[in-house]
Amino acid sequence: MSKSFPEKGTPWEDLKSQMATMAADDIDWRHGRNGYNVFFAGEDVLKVVKEAYGMFMSENGLNQGAFPSLKTMEDEVVEMALDLFKAPDGAAGSMSSGGTESILLAVKACRDRAASLGKDISCANMIIPYSGHPAFNKAAHLMGIEIIRTPIDETTRLPDLAAYEAAINEDTILMVGSAPAFPTGVVEQIPEMSEMARTRDLWFHVDACVGGYFAPFAERCGVELPAYNFTNPGVWSMSADLHKFGYAAKGASTVLYRSEELMKHQYTDVDCWPSGRMVTPTLAGTRPGGGIAAAWAVMNYLGQEGYTAKAQVILDTRAKMEAGLKRLGFEVYGDSKLMIINFGVEGVELYGLWGALHARGWWPGATSQPPALHMMLTPAHEAAMDDFLVDLEAALAEVKAGKADAAEEVRYS
Numbered sequence: 001m002s003k004s005f006p007e008k009g010t011p012w013e014d015l016k017s018q019m020a021t022m023a024a025d026d027i028d029w030r031h032g033r034n035g036y037n038v039f040f041a042g043e044d045v046l047k048v049v050k051e052a053y054g055m056f057m058s059e060n061g062l063n064q065g066a067f068p069s070l071k072t073m074e075d076e077v078v079e080m081a082l083d084l085f086k087a088p089d090g091a092a093g094s095m096s097s098g099g100t101e102s103i104l105l106a107v108k109a110c111r112d113r114a115a116s117l118g119k120d121i122s123c124a125n126m127i128i129p130y131s132g133h134p135a136f137n138k139a140a141h142l143m144g145i146e147i148i149r150t151p152i153d154e155t156t157r158l159p160d161l162a163a164y165e166a167a168i169n170e171d172t173i174l175m176v177g178s179a180p181a182f183p184t185g186v187v188e189q190i191p192e193m194s195e196m197a198r199t200r201d202l203w204f205h206v207d208a209c210v211g212g213y214f215a216p217f218a219e220r221c222g223v224e225l226p227a228y229n230f231t232n233p234g235v236w237s238m239s240a241d242l243h244k245f246g247y248a249a250k251g252a253s254t255v256l257y258r259s260e261e262l263m264k265h266q267y268t269d270v271d272c273w274p275s276g277r278m279v280t281p282t283l284a285g286t287r288p289g290g291g292i293a294a295a296w297a298v299m300n301y302l303g304q305e306g307y308t309a310k311a312q313v314i315l316d317t318r319a320k321m322e323a324g325l326k327r328l329g330f331e332v333y334g335d336s337k338l339m340i341i342n343f344g345v346e347g348v349e350l351y352g353l354w355g356a357l358h359a360r361g362w363w364p365g366a367t368s369q370p371p372a373l374h375m376m377l378t379p380a381h382e383a384a385m386d387d388f389l390v391d392l393e394a395a396l397a398e399v400k401a402g403k404a405d406a407a408e409e410v411r412y413s
């Protein structure tokens with residue numbers, strides 16, 4: 001232990017400058033040097049988000065009776081989300097702290113509903129393609145559900161539908177597809193997958209955490225995607241993160257249900273302590289008012305036109321990047337039409353390439369299968385793309401010449 005809790009306080013100005021010094025080695029996301037983690041949509045958006053967050057930073061979303069402002073804002077965020085994802089009348093939802101919490105909540109709702117219908121959930125399972133997010137493993141572990149992962153095709157990176165269907169058995173309570181999956185960037189075959197669930201009266205969840213607030217605007221730019229939302233009658237719930245391509249402050253996601261009847265199983269209702277009955281819609285007790293306010297503000301600030309304009313910038317950047325990658329001899333894996341790009345070169349060592357880019361001030365993402373790089377493009381990458389391609393060319397030459405220092409490990413944590 002090297003730092004003790006200081007006896008005396010320190011002036012804010014000193015602390016502020018210490019914190020700025022600490023941030024000096026952080027990745028420069030304002031200039032698009034990151035492959036993931038930060039979704040920077042410009043200084044004006046950041047200002048709106050920061051000010052809105054600051055205005056409601058002390059308010060508590062746990063007690064919306066005391067803060068009707070937060071209730072109005074959360075209700076409106078959910079209504080805007082349901083509208084965006086074409087939910088039917090009677091649909092419902094809530095905000096949560098992020099994709100992982102939204103997924104935990106949907107899995108909880110599914111499990112508790114199954115139990116309420118008399119299903120033996122002690123041996124329940126969920127089916128999810130190999131491409132699905134590890135948050136489902138967390139949920140499975142916490143709730144005592146078996147998780148069955150089914151293969152994806154090596155070339156298209158899409159789930160193998162026959163294997164997905166074959167995995168269904170009498171203990172299945174939940175089926176999952178992604179729109180898009182994080183590693184592949186590909187929107188999965190949600191119409192076919194959700195229909196497999198619907199015909200068996202099983203719950204189907206679309207994980208649109210990463211792409212939910214991007215895909216509808218990419219479609220407005222002319223990108224063609226399979227239907228990934230509530231227009232599929234088999235889709236019973238969706239998760240979509242506002243703190244990613246919604247450009248909101250960290251700590252904001254939406255979890256949505258086809259009906260209130262499905263959503264009611266998300267709640268926890270406890271009346272076994274001296275303070276009386278406590279009903280909470282999400283996993284949290286205290287909920288940051290700032291996260292709700294910032295999401296409401298940015299959605300209204302940008303509007304669908306603003307999000308579509310950002311999507312167009314990203315799609316143009318993607319086209320430029322893809323052309324540059326092909327020129328350098330890289331292969332782009334899978335037919336991701338959105339903002340995620342997964343690319344590599346046969347015979348070129350991933351750790352070396354990642355290390356050589358990192359040495360040049362970049363922090364790209366990576367995949368283990370295939371061993372390749374992975375970038376999630378944001379509006380900030382528009383100005384960065386020329387430099388990125390120059391550095392990528394140099395990094396590639398260095399690795400081919402055996403001169404690069406390989407990264408010790410490339411992982412998401």
Ligand SMILES: Cc1ncc(COP(=O)(O)O)c(C=O)c1O
Nearest residue numbers: 098099100133181182207209210
């Ligand atoms: C498809 C998908 N689902 C879920 C998550 C988890 O979201 P969070 O990191 O906000 O918990 C992510 C995060 O990148 C994701 O890409």
